[in-house]
Ligand SMILES: [Zn+2]
Protein backbone atom coordinates (compact mmCIF):
# COMPACT_ATOMS: atom_id res chain seq x y z
CA UNK A 1 0.00 0.00 0.00
CA UNK A 2 1.28 3.49 -0.87
CA UNK A 3 1.67 5.97 2.02
CA UNK A 4 -1.66 7.46 3.02
CA UNK A 5 -2.69 10.67 1.40
CA UNK A 6 -2.99 13.76 3.58
CA UNK A 7 -6.11 15.94 3.65
CA UNK A 8 -4.03 18.75 2.21
CA UNK A 9 -3.19 16.72 -0.89
CA UNK A 10 -6.74 15.43 -1.21
CA UNK A 11 -8.14 18.97 -1.12
CA UNK A 12 -5.61 20.08 -3.67
CA UNK A 13 -6.61 17.24 -6.03
CA UNK A 14 -10.35 17.39 -5.38
CA UNK A 15 -11.41 19.54 -8.31
CA UNK A 16 -9.33 17.49 -10.70
CA UNK A 17 -10.89 14.31 -9.29
CA UNK A 18 -14.33 15.77 -9.96
CA UNK A 19 -13.28 16.63 -13.50
CA UNK A 20 -12.00 13.09 -13.98
CA UNK A 21 -8.57 14.58 -14.63
CA UNK A 22 -6.51 12.52 -12.18
CA UNK A 23 -4.54 9.50 -13.33
CA UNK A 24 -5.88 6.09 -12.35
CA UNK A 25 -3.29 5.74 -9.59
CA UNK A 26 -4.06 9.24 -8.27
CA UNK A 27 -7.80 8.57 -8.42
CA UNK A 28 -7.37 5.40 -6.46
CA UNK A 29 -5.32 7.09 -3.74
CA UNK A 30 -7.66 10.07 -3.67
CA UNK A 31 -10.72 7.84 -3.29
CA UNK A 32 -9.04 5.73 -0.63
CA UNK A 33 -8.55 8.88 1.38
CA UNK A 34 -11.93 10.49 0.65
CA UNK A 35 -13.76 7.25 1.33
CA UNK A 36 -12.28 7.12 4.82
CA UNK A 37 -12.02 10.81 5.71
CA UNK A 38 -15.23 12.49 6.86
CA UNK A 39 -13.92 16.00 6.31
CA UNK A 40 -12.79 15.40 2.75
CA UNK A 41 -15.99 13.53 1.98
CA UNK A 42 -18.02 16.48 3.25
CA UNK A 43 -15.92 18.87 1.24
CA UNK A 44 -16.33 16.73 -1.87
CA UNK A 45 -20.06 16.71 -1.33
CA UNK A 46 -20.11 20.45 -0.83
CA UNK A 47 -18.13 21.13 -3.96
CA UNK A 48 -20.31 18.88 -6.06
CA UNK A 49 -23.48 20.47 -4.70
CA UNK A 50 -22.07 23.90 -5.31
CA UNK A 51 -21.24 23.00 -8.87
CA UNK A 52 -24.75 21.61 -9.36
CA UNK A 53 -26.26 24.80 -7.91
CA UNK A 54 -24.18 26.94 -10.19
CA UNK A 55 -25.26 24.89 -13.17
CA UNK A 56 -28.90 25.27 -12.10
CA UNK A 57 -28.54 28.99 -11.44
CA UNK A 58 -27.02 29.50 -14.85
CA UNK A 59 -29.72 27.45 -16.60
CA UNK A 60 -32.57 29.45 -15.06
CA UNK A 61 -34.04 32.16 -17.25
CA UNK A 62 -32.94 35.67 -16.36
CA UNK A 63 -35.47 37.25 -14.04
CA UNK A 64 -35.50 40.39 -11.93
CA UNK A 65 -32.87 38.89 -9.61
CA UNK A 66 -29.46 39.31 -11.11
CA UNK A 67 -27.53 36.19 -12.02
CA UNK A 68 -24.86 37.24 -9.54
CA UNK A 69 -27.36 37.39 -6.70
CA UNK A 70 -28.80 34.01 -7.57
CA UNK A 71 -25.39 32.40 -7.73
CA UNK A 72 -24.56 33.99 -4.43
CA UNK A 73 -27.79 32.65 -2.93
CA UNK A 74 -27.19 29.18 -4.34
CA UNK A 75 -23.64 29.04 -3.03
CA UNK A 76 -24.75 30.41 0.31
CA UNK A 77 -27.38 27.70 0.71
CA UNK A 78 -24.88 25.00 -0.15
CA UNK A 79 -22.18 26.47 2.06
CA UNK A 80 -24.53 26.50 5.04
CA UNK A 81 -24.75 22.73 4.70
CA UNK A 82 -21.02 22.48 4.85
CA UNK A 83 -20.42 19.89 7.51
CA UNK A 84 -23.84 18.40 7.73
CA UNK A 85 -23.49 14.70 7.25
CA UNK A 86 -26.03 13.73 4.60
CA UNK A 87 -27.20 10.13 4.55
CA UNK A 88 -26.30 9.69 0.93
CA UNK A 89 -22.79 10.94 1.64
CA UNK A 90 -22.37 8.03 4.00
CA UNK A 91 -23.66 5.63 1.38
CA UNK A 92 -21.29 7.12 -1.14
CA UNK A 93 -18.35 6.92 1.23
CA UNK A 94 -19.12 3.25 1.76
CA UNK A 95 -19.36 2.71 -1.97
CA UNK A 96 -16.06 4.47 -2.56
CA UNK A 97 -14.42 2.24 0.01
CA UNK A 98 -15.77 -0.89 -1.66
CA UNK A 99 -14.55 0.35 -5.02
CA UNK A 100 -11.13 1.12 -3.57
CA UNK A 101 -10.84 -2.38 -2.22
CA UNK A 102 -11.34 -3.81 -5.68
CA UNK A 103 -8.87 -1.24 -6.97
CA UNK A 104 -10.84 0.06 -9.93
CA UNK A 105 -10.18 3.73 -10.49
CA UNK A 106 -12.36 3.77 -13.56
CA UNK A 107 -15.28 2.39 -11.57
CA UNK A 108 -14.79 5.07 -8.95
CA UNK A 109 -15.33 7.84 -11.41
CA UNK A 110 -18.41 6.08 -12.75
CA UNK A 111 -19.81 5.72 -9.25
CA UNK A 112 -19.10 9.29 -8.43
CA UNK A 113 -20.75 10.63 -11.53
CA UNK A 114 -23.72 8.31 -10.95
CA UNK A 115 -24.20 9.89 -7.53
CA UNK A 116 -23.97 13.34 -9.05
CA UNK A 117 -26.41 12.38 -11.79
CA UNK A 118 -28.95 11.20 -9.24
CA UNK A 119 -30.41 14.68 -8.87
CA UNK A 120 -30.75 15.26 -12.58
CA UNK A 121 -32.25 11.80 -13.12
CA UNK A 122 -34.83 12.40 -10.39
CA UNK A 123 -35.62 15.83 -11.78
CA UNK A 124 -36.05 14.44 -15.28
CA UNK A 125 -38.39 11.59 -14.28
CA UNK A 126 -40.38 13.90 -12.02
CA UNK A 127 -41.19 16.17 -14.92
CA UNK A 128 -43.43 13.38 -16.20
CA UNK A 129 -45.88 13.62 -13.30
CA UNK A 130 -47.92 16.31 -11.55
CA UNK A 131 -46.27 18.35 -8.80
CA UNK A 132 -48.09 16.61 -5.98
CA UNK A 133 -47.04 13.15 -7.22
CA UNK A 134 -43.40 14.23 -7.37
CA UNK A 135 -43.24 14.55 -3.60
CA UNK A 136 -43.41 10.80 -3.03
CA UNK A 137 -41.85 9.68 -6.28
CA UNK A 138 -38.62 11.59 -5.60
CA UNK A 139 -38.14 9.81 -2.32
CA UNK A 140 -38.83 6.40 -3.82
CA UNK A 141 -36.27 6.92 -6.57
CA UNK A 142 -33.75 8.54 -4.28
CA UNK A 143 -33.97 5.92 -1.56
CA UNK A 144 -34.74 2.76 -3.52
CA UNK A 145 -33.11 3.17 -6.89
CA UNK A 146 -29.91 4.83 -5.76
CA UNK A 147 -29.10 2.89 -2.63
CA UNK A 148 -26.97 -0.14 -2.08
CA UNK A 149 -28.76 -2.90 -0.22
CA UNK A 150 -27.37 -5.24 2.38
CA UNK A 151 -27.33 -8.90 1.29
CA UNK A 152 -29.19 -10.01 4.40
CA UNK A 153 -32.29 -7.98 5.24
CA UNK A 154 -32.75 -7.53 8.99
CA UNK A 155 -36.08 -8.59 10.51
CA UNK A 156 -38.84 -5.98 10.58
CA UNK A 157 -38.61 -5.74 14.41
CA UNK A 158 -35.01 -4.71 13.99
CA UNK A 159 -35.68 -2.37 11.07
CA UNK A 160 -38.34 -0.39 12.91
CA UNK A 161 -35.94 0.52 15.70
CA UNK A 162 -34.69 3.15 13.24
CA UNK A 163 -38.13 4.78 13.30
CA UNK A 164 -39.60 7.28 15.68
CA UNK A 165 -41.80 5.11 17.97
CA UNK A 166 -45.02 6.84 17.00
CA UNK A 167 -44.52 5.84 13.35
CA UNK A 168 -43.62 2.20 13.96
CA UNK A 169 -47.24 1.04 13.53
CA UNK A 170 -46.91 2.02 9.86
CA UNK A 171 -44.55 -0.92 9.35
CA UNK A 172 -46.94 -3.22 11.21
CA UNK A 173 -49.86 -2.09 9.04
CA UNK A 174 -47.86 -2.63 5.88
CA UNK A 175 -46.64 -6.04 7.05
CA UNK A 176 -50.16 -7.15 7.93
CA UNK A 177 -51.84 -5.94 4.74
CA UNK A 178 -49.39 -6.56 1.93
CA UNK A 179 -49.44 -9.90 0.09
CA UNK A 180 -46.90 -12.41 1.38
CA UNK A 181 -44.66 -12.11 -1.67
CA UNK A 182 -43.61 -8.61 -0.54
CA UNK A 183 -40.76 -8.43 1.93
CA UNK A 184 -40.10 -5.26 3.94
CA UNK A 185 -36.46 -4.27 3.36
CA UNK A 186 -36.48 -0.80 4.90
CA UNK A 187 -38.61 0.87 7.52
CA UNK A 188 -37.15 4.24 8.33
CA UNK A 189 -37.18 7.99 8.05
CA UNK A 190 -35.44 9.36 5.03
CA UNK A 191 -34.94 12.73 3.44
CA UNK A 192 -34.48 14.12 0.00
CA UNK A 193 -33.91 17.78 -0.71
CA UNK A 194 -34.94 19.17 2.66
CA UNK A 195 -38.09 17.09 2.80
CA UNK A 196 -38.56 14.31 5.34
CA UNK A 197 -40.37 11.05 4.80
CA UNK A 198 -41.57 8.00 6.61
CA UNK A 199 -40.62 5.24 4.24
CA UNK A 200 -41.36 1.54 4.06
CA UNK A 201 -39.53 -0.12 1.15
CA UNK A 202 -40.40 -3.60 0.00
CA UNK A 203 -39.16 -6.09 -2.51
CA UNK A 204 -41.39 -8.55 -4.30
CA UNK A 205 -40.55 -12.11 -5.28
CA UNK A 206 -39.14 -10.88 -8.62
CA UNK A 207 -36.83 -8.43 -6.85
CA UNK A 208 -38.88 -5.38 -7.84
CA UNK A 209 -39.12 -2.54 -5.37
CA UNK A 210 -42.26 -1.13 -3.90
CA UNK A 211 -42.64 1.80 -1.49
CA UNK A 212 -45.04 3.32 0.91
CA UNK A 213 -43.98 6.93 1.41
CA UNK A 214 -45.56 9.34 3.88
CA UNK A 215 -44.85 13.05 3.86
CA UNK A 216 -46.30 15.79 6.02
CA UNK A 217 -48.31 18.19 3.92
CA UNK A 218 -46.84 21.56 3.18
CA UNK A 219 -48.96 24.67 2.68
CA UNK A 220 -51.57 24.25 -0.03
CA UNK A 221 -50.73 20.65 -0.88
CA UNK A 222 -53.71 18.47 -1.71
CA UNK A 223 -54.65 15.90 -4.32
CA UNK A 224 -58.18 17.27 -4.41
CA UNK A 225 -57.31 20.32 -6.50
CA UNK A 226 -55.23 18.36 -9.01
CA UNK A 227 -56.47 17.11 -12.34
CA UNK A 228 -55.30 13.61 -11.47
CA UNK A 229 -57.26 10.51 -12.33
CA UNK A 230 -59.17 8.99 -9.41
CA UNK A 231 -58.36 5.31 -9.44
CA UNK A 232 -60.52 4.59 -6.39
CA UNK A 233 -63.46 6.77 -5.62
CA UNK A 234 -65.35 6.44 -2.35
CA UNK A 235 -67.81 9.05 -1.02
CA UNK A 236 -65.36 10.70 1.38
CA UNK A 237 -62.15 9.32 0.12
CA UNK A 238 -60.24 9.03 -3.14
CA UNK A 239 -57.02 7.43 -4.36
CA UNK A 240 -55.33 9.20 -7.26
CA UNK A 241 -53.13 7.52 -9.81
CA UNK A 242 -50.41 8.42 -12.25
CA UNK A 243 -47.45 6.72 -13.85
CA UNK A 244 -44.17 7.60 -15.48
CA UNK A 245 -41.73 5.21 -17.10
CA UNK A 246 -41.73 2.08 -14.92
CA UNK A 247 -43.14 3.79 -11.84
CA UNK A 248 -46.79 3.39 -10.89
CA UNK A 249 -47.87 5.92 -8.30
CA UNK A 250 -51.05 6.00 -6.24
CA UNK A 251 -51.64 8.78 -3.74
CA UNK A 252 -54.12 9.70 -1.07
CA UNK A 253 -54.23 12.16 1.79
CA UNK A 254 -55.35 12.74 5.33
CA UNK A 255 -55.57 16.09 7.08
CA UNK A 256 -51.82 16.35 7.64
CA UNK A 257 -50.23 13.69 5.44
CA UNK A 258 -49.70 12.78 1.83
CA UNK A 259 -49.36 9.05 1.29
CA UNK A 260 -47.89 7.36 -1.76
CA UNK A 261 -47.80 3.78 -2.93
CA UNK A 262 -45.18 3.41 -5.63
CA UNK A 263 -44.21 0.29 -7.47
CA UNK A 264 -42.60 -1.16 -10.51
CA UNK A 265 -45.72 -3.19 -11.29
CA UNK A 266 -48.96 -2.99 -13.29
CA UNK A 267 -51.36 -0.09 -12.77
CA UNK A 268 -54.04 -2.56 -11.63
CA UNK A 269 -51.80 -4.19 -9.05
CA UNK A 270 -50.53 -0.88 -7.73
CA UNK A 271 -54.07 0.45 -7.40
CA UNK A 272 -55.21 -2.71 -5.67
CA UNK A 273 -52.32 -2.55 -3.18
CA UNK A 274 -52.94 1.15 -2.55
CA UNK A 275 -56.60 0.33 -1.88
CA UNK A 276 -55.61 -2.39 0.59
CA UNK A 277 -53.24 -0.10 2.50
CA UNK A 278 -55.32 3.07 2.38
CA UNK A 279 -58.04 2.22 4.89
CA UNK A 280 -55.84 1.03 7.80
CA UNK A 281 -53.29 3.77 7.12
CA UNK A 282 -55.89 6.49 7.07
CA UNK A 283 -57.25 5.20 10.35
CA UNK A 284 -53.75 5.26 11.85
CA UNK A 285 -52.87 8.72 10.51
CA UNK A 286 -56.21 10.10 11.68
CA UNK A 287 -55.34 8.86 15.17
CA UNK A 288 -51.98 10.68 15.02
CA UNK A 289 -53.74 13.84 13.95
CA UNK A 290 -56.14 13.56 16.91
ZN1 LIG B 1 -9.06 14.22 4.48
Ligand SMILES: [Zn+2]
Pocket residue numbers: 143144186188189190191199201
Ligand atom coordinates in the same frame (compact mmCIF):
# COMPACT_ATOMS: atom_id res chain seq x y z
ZN1 LIG C 1 -36.10 5.66 2.47
